[in-house]
Amino acid sequence: MAQTALISGIGVAGPTAAYWLAHNGWKVTVIERADSLRLGGQNIDITDAARDVVSKMGIMDDIKDRHTGEKGLQFVDTDNTAKASFPVEKKGSLTREIEILRGDLVDILVNATPKSVEYRFGVSIDTLEEKDNGVEVTFDDGTTGTFDIVIAADGMNSSTRTLILGEEGHEDYLGCWSSYFTVPRLERDNDWWRWYTSPTGVIAFLRPDNQGTMRASVNFLSDENDPPRMSLADKKAELRKRLDGAGWEAERLSDALEDVDDIFLGPLHQIKSKTWSRGRCVLAGDAAHCPTPYTGMGTTLALIGSYILANELAAHTNHEDAFKAYEEKFRAFAEKSQKLPPGVPDLAYAQSRFKVSLINAGASIAASSAVQGFASLFGGGSKVDEDEFDLPDYEKAKAA
Numbered sequence: 001m002a003q004t005a006l007i008s009g010i011g012v013a014g015p016t017a018a019y020w021l022a023h024n025g026w027k028v029t030v031i032e033r034a035d036s037l038r039l040g041g042q043n044i045d046i047t048d049a050a051r052d053v054v055s056k057m058g059i060m061d062d063i064k065d066r067h068t069g070e071k072g073l074q075f076v077d078t079d080n081t082a083k084a085s086f087p088v089e090k091k092g093s094l095t096r097e098i099e100i101l102r103g104d105l106v107d108i109l110v111n112a113t114p115k116s117v118e119y120r121f122g123v124s125i126d127t128l129e130e131k132d133n134g135v136e137v138t139f140d141d142g143t144t145g146t147f148d149i150v151i152a153a154d155g156m157n158s159s160t161r162t163l164i165l166g167e168e169g170h171e172d173y174l175g176c177w178s179s180y181f182t183v184p185r186l187e188r189d190n191d192w193w194r195w196y197t198s199p200t201g202v203i204a205f206l207r208p209d210n211q212g213t214m215r216a217s218v219n220f221l222s223d224e225n226d227p228p229r230m231s232l233a234d235k236k237a238e239l240r241k242r243l244d245g246a247g248w249e250a251e252r253l254s255d256a257l258e259d260v261d262d263i264f265l266g267p268l269h270q271i272k273s274k275t276w277s278r279g280r281c282v283l284a285g286d287a288a289h290c291p292t293p294y295t296g297m298g299t300t301l302a303l304i305g306s307y308i309l310a311n312e313l314a315a316h317t318n319h320e321d322a323f324k325a326y327e328e329k330f331r332a333f334a335e336k337s338q339k340l341p342p343g344v345p346d347l348a349y350a351q352s353r354f355k356v357s358l359i360n361a362g363a364s365i366a367a368s369s370a371v372q373g374f375a376s377l378f379g380g381g382s383k384v385d386e387d388e389f390d391l392p393d394y395e396k397a398k399a400a
């Protein structure tokens with residue numbers, strides 16, 4: 001009889017693990033707390049061995065077809081005057097060769113999974129109980145089920161991780177909040193990623209997409225690292241408070257929130273769980289090793305890690321050996337990808353006009369550097385070298 005898996009979370013990690021498990025003959029159910037696919041978010045990068053993962057899944061051309069067309073990154077002043085430009089073709093630009101909207105990637109991954117995968121929306125896990133023959137699960141809609149393994153792929157704030165590991169799922173708060181939402185495109189918008197530093201301690205972005213809208217992000221420092229769950233109205237109120245008096249396109253963003261129906265907003269935590277599994281339950285993607293957007297590695301790690309986890313499960317007769325091999329092969333790379341230079345992200349924020357001018361002047365110098373580009377500005381970005389990770393080739397191993 002086929003092995004069964006329950007995966008919590010239809011983001012990047014969930015459908016990737018589902019694809020590879022189903023490809024290896026497993027019966028997979030994937031659940032999502034939201035009522036439909038969450039297609040929000042900005043451009044994300046697919047780098048390193050994650051390029052090989054999507055190629056093996058046969059979706060590289062679909063991904064390239066949905067490129068956002070972003071020209072690069074510009075630091076802008078209150079009136080949108082560019083203070084520094086990092087075009088995509090320049091080494092060290094934050095806009096990479098393979099850039100796609102997070103929502104487009106999620107859509108492609110879900111469509112790529114075999115038809116045997118069952119997707120359920122508007123449901124999440126209430127309780128998990130491990131028995132000899134599997135994990136008994138109760139869902140918050142009153143239904144139940146028993147699965148051979150359970151994968152928590154429900155993101156940075158994974159509640160399934162808490163059910164599995166309790167308080168052991170260690171988190172490092174970065175001292176700041178981020179948000180992502182979509183707003184209408186105006187005539188004055190262009191195809192650059194515009195980065196605005198406000199003297200009120202806010203950093204705001206506007207980025208083009210391939211759908212005729214703009215992707216907005218509002219970021220700010222805060223001591224609050226564990227807010228109660230926020231409703232859509234709470235999120236709008238928090239963002240409007242932060243945008244008040246921030247200058248640039250702040251008033252436009254504040255007004256546009258009126259019609260926004262999905263907002264990602266909250267404190268940024270790096271997830272550093274000492275173990276990624278307990279019994280028959282295991283973590284994947286941000287739930288296991290969220291590096292935060294400050295590294296640009298979240299999606300890359302979710303793709304590689306889920307590929308390894310699913311293929312190790314298929315390659316072993318018992319889950320303990322599979323989970324051990326998953327950590328042995330992937331933990332060191334995931335941990336290295338989380339490394340941030342001292343002072344990041346605080347260095348990027350300003351509380352005065354003087355600091356804003358220093359940041360923009362620094363950006364201008366970094367932009368004129370022939371080699372280092374953006375990376376020399378805050379010392380940010382990924383600390384791993386391109387092609388550093390040696391992706392296991394499971395098909396070749398099977399054929400041998």
Ligand SMILES: Cc1cc2nc3c(=O)[nH]c(=O)nc-3n(C[C@H](O)[C@H](O)[C@H](O)COP(=O)(O)OP(=O)(O)OC[C@H]3O[C@@H](n4cnc5c(N)ncnc54)[C@H](O)[C@@H]3O)c2cc1C
Pocket residue numbers: 008009010011012013014031032033034038039040041042043044102123124125153154155156157158159160180263264284285286287292293296298299302
């Ligand atoms: C709406 C949204 C927008 C984002 N935008 C960006 C961005 O612009 N830039 C960036 O760098 N990163 C962004 N991220 C984070 C980025 O997607 C991840 O860092 C990375 O891709 C790893 O993916 P993941 O699948 O592990 O987690 P995620 O992509 O976060 O997916 C987790 C999924 O699990 C669901 N979920 C949460 N809790 C439960 C639960 N209890 N039960 C069932 N399902 C649950 C979530 O709704 C989500 O669909 C965004 C995430 C979300 C959810």
